[in-house]
Amino acid sequence: MRVLFLGSPGTGHLLPLIPLATAFRDRGHVIAFATLDGGEAVTTLGLPHLPIQPGLDWRRELRRLGAQRHPDLLARTVATNSADRAAFVPLAAQVNLEALPATIETARAWRPDLVVYEYLYPAALVAAAELGVPAIQHELGFTRTAPLRALMLAELGHPTLSPAATLEIAPRGMIPGPDYGRPLRPVPVDTPGDLPAPSDRPRIAVTLGTVPPKVDGLTRLDRVVAAAAELDAELILVMGRMDISDLGPLPPNVRPTGWLPWHRLLETSAAAIHHGGSGTALAALGAGVPQLVLPDGSDRFITAEAVHARGAGVQAAADDITPDLLQHLLGDPGLRAAAREVEAEIAAMPGPGEVAAALA
16 A cells, blocks of 8 residues: 655654654555655655655745735734734645645646655645545644534535544544544654763653744743753753753753754653644653643643643643743652653553554
C-alpha cells in the first residue's frame, strides 16, 4: 500500500505524523511526505519528501492573503498571537486554497492508496476526494478540530467533506466532549543530541519550543531563570538556535543547550517547564513528569488548560513565576501522582504499529 502524509510546514505539525509513517514503512508499505517549504523536519530523518509548489511560503502567504481577503480575521489573529483559532484557521485555509491545485497534482502523480493529513492542511482531504482514496485526519494534541476543519473547508469550497477517520493522540480523559476518534499513542521522535551529564540535584527540563516567542520576548524565560537561582535544582534550557544573550549571566545551576532529544531529557528530569506546545506537553505526560506550562498564543492555551485541569501540571503567566512555584512543581505529590496516572493511560493506548496494521 502507498500512504501519503501531508501537513503544514511547521515542525510541530509534521513530527507527530512520523511515528505512524515509519510504522507503515516498517511493515513494507511505501510512504512519503508532501509539504510546502519546510520539509527539513522529515528529510533530516531520512524520510522521502515531495515538495508542493516550491517557493510558496506559508507564513508570508498567510499574512498577504489574509490582509487581502479577511483583514478583520487577520487583526484578531495578530491581537491574540493566533490563540483565536476561529479567526486563524480561515487564514490558513487561504494558503491551502493557493496550494490546492499543486497538492492535487502532487498526489495524483504519486498515486496514494491512503492519505493521512493534519488538520491545518485540509487541501489534502480535498485532494484525496479528487483521487477517490480515503483520507484520515491525524490530530496533533488537545484541540477539538472538527469545527475548525468545517471553517477551513468552507473557505476551500468543500463544506461537506469529512475524513474517513480521525486519529487522536491525546489521552481521552484530557479532551473535552465525547470521544470521536481512534486512539493512537503519541510516540516522541528521537532526534540527535547528547544529554548533559547527570547532576546530584533534581533536574528541570525547560524549552520554549521551535518558534521564537513574539508576545513577551524572553520575559517568561527571564522569570524562570531568576526563580531558579534560589532553587536547589538544575535547569537545562533547551533553546536550539534561539539567542538568549539578553538574559545576561546565568546562575550556576542553569545550563543552556542547543537542541536535545526532549523525551530522553525528560526521562532524567523531575519536572518540565515549557511554552505549551502539544508535542512538548504530551512527551512530558508520557514520561510521567509534572509540568509548568507558560502559554503565549496559538493552541498553547488549550494545551495548558488540559494539563492543568487533569492535575498533571500548572498553568501560569510570567508574573506568576516565583521560587515557590518552581518548588511546588518539584515537590507536590499530587502533581506527580496525576502525571504518572496519565503516563499509564498513554502507555495503554494502541501504538503506531497496531494502528497502521488496522488501517492497512
